[in-house]
Amino acid sequence: MLTAIGTQTIETPRLILRRFAKGDGKSAFRNWCSDASVTTYLKWSAHSYPLITEQVVARWAREYHDPHCLHWAITRKGHGDVIGGVSLTVKDLMDERAELGYSLGSAFWQQGYGSEAVQAVLDYGFDRVGLHRIEAFCDCQNQASAGLLRHLGFRQEGLHRGMCRLANGQFVDCLSFGLCADERPESEFAGDFCID
Template sequence: MRHIGTILLETPRLILRRFRPEDALPMYQGWASREECTRYFPWPPATDFEEIKERLTQWITNYESPDYYQWAIEHDADQTLIGVINLHNPDPLSASAETSYILTPAYWNQGLMTEALKAVLDFAFYTLDLNRVEADVFEGNTPSMRVLEKNSFQYQTTTPAKYQKNNTPITALQYTIQKQTYINL
């Protein structure tokens, strides 16, 4: 594993970049305060814009760490912030990390998150030299499962009550992709 921190990644339609302070409002309006975007995450929609500004400030501070990977997803055609994708919990012993992502609903069903995830996987396997990337998906989140499957992730296991939301246990499905599988695609 060779940590280099969050670097600029580009795809045909997207720019994956570090977050900036001016991203707070589009983040809040685009996904952080929206139930349809947070329903498959363990936290509720944000109701306080100041909370989002604080979270964003923390993310920006975290960029000082070479093992922090959090990208703002910007739509190249209109320079609009449309989502977030990350690699988190990097494990040097297994050379693995986890990924998660959120996209603004106006940009759903266009293949954009599939494209963003492919860029992050290229980075993970070819630049960081990871051996495996994992993703947990809440039961019922079929669109996210499709994003993973389109990037050749394989279902591994189901864990009942892995997360909680509003004091309700949530079942998670784990998907993984191995470097060898990815480079042989």
């Protein structure tokens, strides 16, 4: 049975993952949501105006009343600016299954921030929430995302033709990945992060 604890703050060696707050719109727009490189393989387009990002962040902040809402702002220690986001969306309470989603501003790619944030959220999902299985999907062309998932122990389970419509209207094939609690590798951050 899942523990409905909601989104709690997670600290890793270099990051603080926390709830989105109303004032996060400006930094989220500047560092992440307006970045066309980030949205190349996503269902949403880069935001053209800060107001769009502020409205999205406000909506996310309102969703935290749901104890199954697991959506974190990624921030670097010593900096309050949001550089990305990571989420677990509970898909089936009985099967204890959730879908992982993540994105990070391109200025922060290739520095290990994505792996660090996602690993911490996987640990949270399995160890604190009690998930049995976490799934993830990515565009077949998004080799960086597929590589991150493989690095963290996910197994590629299939190819879904025409599964996702991108913001430009194009349908693309997606790879599906899965990771079960009893087959996950040891966390790189075991014992190094704390949850408030």
